[in-house]
Amino acid sequence: MQGPSIAQRFPVVLGTMNLAGEGRPSREVALATIHAALDAGVGSIDTADVYGLGEHDAHFAERLVAEVRRERAFVVSTKGGVRRRGEAWEHVGDPAYLRGACEASLGALGVDAHDLYFLHAVDPRVPIEESVGELVRLRDDGRIVRLGVSNVDATQLRRALAVAPIEVVQNEASPFVRLDPEVEATCRARGIVLQVYAPMGGWRAGRVAHEPVLRCVAEELGVSPFEAIVAWTIARGWQPVCGASRPENARSSARAAAIALTDAQVAAIDAIVPRA
Ligand SMILES: NC(=O)c1ccc[n+]([C@@H]2O[C@H](COP(=O)([O-])OP(=O)(O)OC[C@H]3O[C@@H](n4cnc5c(N)ncnc54)[C@H](OP(=O)(O)O)[C@@H]3O)[C@@H](O)[C@H]2O)c1
Numbered sequence: 001m002q003g004p005s006i007a008q009r010f011p012v013v014l015g016t017m018n019l020a021g022e023g024r025p026s027r028e029v030a031l032a033t034i035h036a037a038l039d040a041g042v043g044s045i046d047t048a049d050v051y052g053l054g055e056h057d058a059h060f061a062e063r064l065v066a067e068v069r070r071e072r073a074f075v076v077s078t079k080g081g082v083r084r085r086g087e088a089w090e091h092v093g094d095p096a097y098l099r100g101a102c103e104a105s106l107g108a109l110g111v112d113a114h115d116l117y118f119l120h121a122v123d124p125r126v127p128i129e130e131s132v133g134e135l136v137r138l139r140d141d142g143r144i145v146r147l148g149v150s151n152v153d154a155t156q157l158r159r160a161l162a163v164a165p166i167e168v169v170q171n172e173a174s175p176f177v178r179l180d181p182e183v184e185a186t187c188r189a190r191g192i193v194l195q196v197y198a199p200m201g202g203w204r205a206g207r208v209a210h211e212p213v214l215r216c217v218a219e220e221l222g223v224s225p226f227e228a229i230v231a232w233t234i235a236r237g238w239q240p241v242c243g244a245s246r247p248e249n250a251r252s253s254a255r256a257a258a259i260a261l262t263d264a265q266v267a268a269i270d271a272i273v274p275r276a
Contacts, residue, residue, distance in 0.1 A: 012042050012239075012242060013046050014034065014037040014241075016061040017061065020057075020061035027064070029245070030064055032247050033247050034068045034250075037254055046077045046170075046197075048078055050082045065109065070110070075115045077148065078105050078118070081131065091121045091122065093123030095131070095134035099137075106143060112142070113143055116145065129162070132160045150171065153180060169195065171197070178273050178276065196233055199233050199242060208226055211225065213269060214228055228261070240253070
């Protein structure tokens with residue numbers, strides 16, 4: 001691929017899980033949140049077929065994104081390989097299922113090809129080579145432009161790379177959740193974009209405003225502790241996938257892409273991250 005990577009062009013990605021799941025905002029606020037992120041310079045939106053209220057509400061987030069994409073251009077990443085079964089989130093990685101999921105997401109998004117398509121999670125019953133192998137065939141069929149894997153450990157990533165040109169990895173990381181250093185090292189060595197999801201801690205985000213180091217760094221910079229986290233992830237060379245269910249939070253995370261942390265500030269936030 002020539003030119004700057006998608007991470008360099010779009011340092012912050014807006015995630016749409018909270019626009020679609022339990023406690024989601026009104027449709028009007030959800031659409032306004034996506035527009036606010038785009039207006040503030042976000043150029044990439046993350047979604048998944050499973051983001052909705054349950055198995056009967058699959059593709060809800062993808063349809064929201066499609067509605068905005070009819071009006072303006074941006075990169076969309078989506079994912080397949082996880083489905084809801086009642087309360088459970090089931091990992092499904094067999095090739096036939098993934099082909100159907102990928103095609104269904106194309107329909108929901110109203111496009112002929114996915115800009116970026118992730119294997120959402122590894123199905124323990126299916127070798128990862130078989131799952132990503134089907135994504136390679138979908139790419140060869142012109143249904144996917146770039147391939148990604150999510151929620152992988154270093155061994156799974158290496159096995160996927162042996163059979164598929166993976167360009168993006170999306171794993172969880174925040175000041176409260178440690179990223180696997182081996183995954184990070186593999187991404188760096190192979191020139192793979194490393195997206196970190198739930199950078200504010202996801203369900204732990206209530207801790208952000210009370211964390212003393214984050215408060216101190218934020219105060220030094222004159223920004224919010226949430227914005228300090230976004231800046232920290234970018235300083236680490238990651239591409240944060242930030243959740244928001246209201247426009248002001250989407251704008252705040254987008255704005256944070258312009259904040260430069262000193263090495264000491266990066267090290268201070270690094271030191272909060274649990275070792276295990
Ligand atoms: N690959 C995967 O398996 C996977 C798993 C989970 C998530 N994801 C992706 O990651 C995205 C983000 O995850 P997440 O939403 O769970 O966690 P998050 O990014 O850590 O956000 C958690 C909460 O923090 C608040 N927040 C975010 N930015 C803020 C800001 N600048 N100022 C103040 N508050 C802010 C938001 O509250 P409000 O909602 O009130 O705005 C948000 O709900 C998802 O939308 C999804 O796209 C991927």
